[in-house]
Amino acid sequence: MIQSSTIKHESVVMSKIKDYVQLIKLSLSxxxxxxxxxxxxxAPKVVEFDWTMLIxxxxxxxxxxxxxxxxxxxxxxxxxxxxxxxxxxxVAAGRMSEQEGWAFAIVTGAAGxxxxxxxxxxxxxxxxxxxxxxxxxxxxxxxxxxxxxVLVGAIPGALPCLIGWAAGNDKLSMGxxxxxxxxxxxxxxxxxxxxxxxxxxxxxxxxRLLPADKGPTKFTALQAVIYSLLLLPVTFIPFFTxxxxxxxxxxxxxxxxxxxxxxxMIMRCVGLYRKMDVPSARKVMFGSYMYLPVVLLALLMSKx
Numbered sequence: 001m002i003q004s005s006t007i008k009h010e011s012v013v014m015s016k017i018k019d020y021v022q023l024i025k026l027s028l029s030x031x032x033x034x035x036x037x038x039x040x041x042x043a044p045k046v047v048e049f050d051w052t053m054l055i056x057x058x059x060x061x062x063x064x065x066x067x068x069x070x071x072x073x074x075x076x077x078x079x080x081x082x083x084x085x086x087x088x089x090x091v092a093a094g095r096m097s098e099q100e101g102w103a104f105a106i107v108t109g110a111a112g113x114x115x116x117x118x119x120x121x122x123x124x125x126x127x128x129x130x131x132x133x134x135x136x137x138x139x140x141x142x143x144x145x146x147x148x149x150v151l152v153g154a155i156p157g158a159l160p161c162l163i164g165w166a167a168g169n170d171k172l173s174m175g176x177x178x179x180x181x182x183x184x185x186x187x188x189x190x191x192x193x194x195x196x197x198x199x200x201x202x203x204x205x206x207x208r209l210l211p212a213d214k215g216p217t218k219f220t221a222l223q224a225v226i227y228s229l230l231l232l233p234v235t236f237i238p239f240f241t242x243x244x245x246x247x248x249x250x251x252x253x254x255x256x257x258x259x260x261x262x263x264x265m266i267m268r269c270v271g272l273y274r275k276m277d278v279p280s281a282r283k284v285m286f287g288s289y290m291y292l293p294v295v296l297l298a299l300l301m302s303k304x
Contacts, residue, residue: 019090023073023104024066031289032157033061036164038296039179042243042303043168056119057167061160063112064128068156070105071136074098079144083201105136120167127166131159144206147213150191158184175243182234182295189224189269190288196220196272196281216281221273224284228269232262235295244302254302261294 040046040057073080073091080092090096109132117125139153158180165176195202195209196216202209210220235258238244239251246255268287272280 015095019096020104022088022090023070023096023101024062024108025069029062029065029069031292032065032160033058034293035179035183035296036061036160036167038300039161039164039176040168041164041300042175042179043165044175044243045170046168053119056115057164060112060115060119060128061163063108063115064132065112065160067105067109067112068132068135070101070108071132072140074101074105075136075140079205079207082205083198085198085201116163116167121170123171124163124167127159127163131156131163134159143209145208147208147211150188150195150209150211153191154184154187157187158182174241175238178234178237178241178243182231183292185227185230185234186288186292188227189265189284192220192224193272193281193284193288197278197285216276218273218276221269221276224269225266225273228262228266231265235262235299238299239302242304244299245304246302248302251302254298254300257298257301258295261291261298265291 037054037057040054041049073089076086077089077091077098080086080089086092091098091101109129113125113129113132116128135153135156139149139156142149142152161179161183162172162176165179166172169176192210195207199210199215203215210216211223239246239255244254245251265287268280268284272284274280
């Protein structure tokens with residue numbers, strides 16, 4: 001009897017943990033915080049990698065990002081319940097109350113901002129708070145108003161690079177803004193590919209995320225190609241500003257990886273323009289997931 005009660009208790013605990021993992025969108029949060037940590041490591045003042053500081057930055061970033069995602073799910077619970085891909089989220093499915101979601105978001109957001117401010121600087125903490133606010137309270141409701149939401153959402157989506165740079169450099173400078181521009185531009189083909197794949201779901205709930213009112217069109221695919229082309233010169237800027245170098249073996253390898261990653265991304269977007277189908281959009285989506293970490297790690301490899 002006692003054993004049965006213990007097993008049941010463990011099952012409840014595991015279910016609750018799984019709900020919180022869904023609430024913070026774990027895989028998305030890790031990717032966001034990854035860009036922040038790499039940007040921190042690229043900052044010129046960071047000459048040695050202190051694992052304690054890297055872990056603190058990761059935890060602080062995860063808490064703030066998780067808070068923003070939690071607010072997003074609370075605000076969009078009715079919308080999420082209508083879409084197949086989001087209907088099983090904890091708040092939408094009714095496994096978690098709105099009050100619990102809000103409480104979690106407030107506690108994690110405050111804790112994340114405190115960690116960044118206390119262990120790094122209040123510039124990075126302020127940028128994190130700005131990112132949370134823009135994502136949760138501007139981008140989220142704007143998705144049902146106009147496709148400009150993608151542009152607005154790309155700002156908090158790119159701010160993790162500035163947060164990491166500010167945490168490591170104690171100020172904003174060109175290198176941080178270059179990383180911001182890289183992640184800002186990357187988001188357009190990335191999000192449009194997601195919106196293309198999930199168009200029927202998004203249309204059903206009134207989300208307007210594609211640049212054309214008629215849905216997936218040649219215009220949308222062309223925009224994806226244009227933004228993928230714009231990424232090419234941005235990824236070369238670090239090599240012309242002294243942030244990275246290409247004369248060493250590591251630098252040359254990094255530069256080659258960046259060129260290959262850009263060609264790969266451009267070809268995926270061109271493939272979408274030519275075929276205009278969901279499988280091609282899915283290739284752009286998954287290709288973008290690979291592109292960003294490859295480029296960021298290549299830049300880190302090439303750091304002077």
